[in-house]
Amino acid sequence: MENYTMEGRTYRYYGQEAPLYPFGYGLSYTTFRYRDLVLSPPVLPVCANLSVSVVLENTGLRDSEEVVQLYLRWEQSSVPVPRWQLVAFRRVAVLAGRETKLSFQVLAKQRAVWAQDWHLEPGSFTLFAGGQQPSQKTRAPSEVLSARFSVTGMARPLRGC
Secondary structure (H helix, E strand, O other): OOOOOOOOOOHHHOOOOOOOOOOOOOOOOOOEEEEEEEEEOOEEEOOOOEEEEEEEEEOOOOOEEEEEEEEEEEOOOOOOOOOOEEEEEEEEEEOOOOEEEEEEEEOHHHHOEEOOOEEEOOEEEEEEEEOOOOOOOOOOOOOEEEEEEEEEOOOEEHHHO
């Protein structure tokens, strides 16, 4: 095998064509509401990690579990990248009518791109948090929040951080 790119080999790179059953697809016995997505810091150095928090509320009548998913989108990159990349997920049990605040860390290495070696680039990014992929169409409603952050500094190899 000479071509190691994943373009055309996985649904993450298929452009606008969505998979039939994307990651996180399914139905729930209740409804959830996401709010208060906070990224800290909103501007970070190229080698820094990003702290993320979001509030998940069970707005239904039954206790249930939700798989909270975080996706990262590069707004511009020097090489082809996925439309979005799953960077964290957590299954959370929430009692009916209750809420919980969740915290995540998005590591610098999760923003790395491959161009003969893993490296980090400055630029603008969007982080999505919700019970499904961004722009996913399902029968069960699920919110997906988004927030932007910036990375500053010079591009550098990942191993240099």
